[in-house]
Amino acid sequence: MKRFEVVTSVAKDFIGWLTLAKEVEKLFGPMVSEKAFHDALKEKISDGLAYVVRQESSKSESSLLGGIVISKKDNEIIWFAVSEKQRGNGLGALLLSHSIDNLDKSKPITVTTFDESVKEVYLRENYI
Numbered sequence: 001m002k003r004f005e006v007v008t009s010v011a012k013d014f015i016g017w018l019t020l021a022k023e024v025e026k027l028f029g030p031m032v033s034e035k036a037f038h039d040a041l042k043e044k045i046s047d048g049l050a051y052v053v054r055q056e057s058s059k060s061e062s063s064l065l066g067g068i069v070i071s072k073k074d075n076e077i078i079w080f081a082v083s084e085k086q087r088g089n090g091l092g093a094l095l096l097s098h099s100i101d102n103l104d105k106s107k108p109i110t111v112t113t114f115d116e117s118v119k120e121v122y123l124r125e126n127y128i
Contacts, residue, residue, distance in 0.1 A: 009050035016064035
């Protein structure tokens with residue numbers, strides 16, 4: 001099994017986030033063309049509240065395999081996506097676990113999802 005590493009996202013990841021967002025727009029609606037999405041994402045990256053798994057061979061530009069964004073203030077997972085080609089190999093569970101480790105586990109953690117495959121990840125990992 002491939003070893004993945006979750007790291008805190010940096011500004012150079014922004015284009016990779018947009019590529020990932022484009023993949024999931026069919027589930028969540030338009031994001032890539034929305035200024036509000038850009039602004040919110042840049043803020044979370046700047047605040048250190050966005051985590052990613054990068055493609056190993058990516059040196060010059062950021063190619064993301066998956067990403068998750070949290071709100072510590074609201075104890076919430078606010079955005080979570082795994083590249084379609086990477087689904088089913090544990091990457092989502094790894095990102096989810098990392099985000100949970102960065103939230104307050106003594107309080108309820110909120111997440112909203114519309115994708116049944118993501119619900120399956122939460123159930124499989126005993127988060128629901």
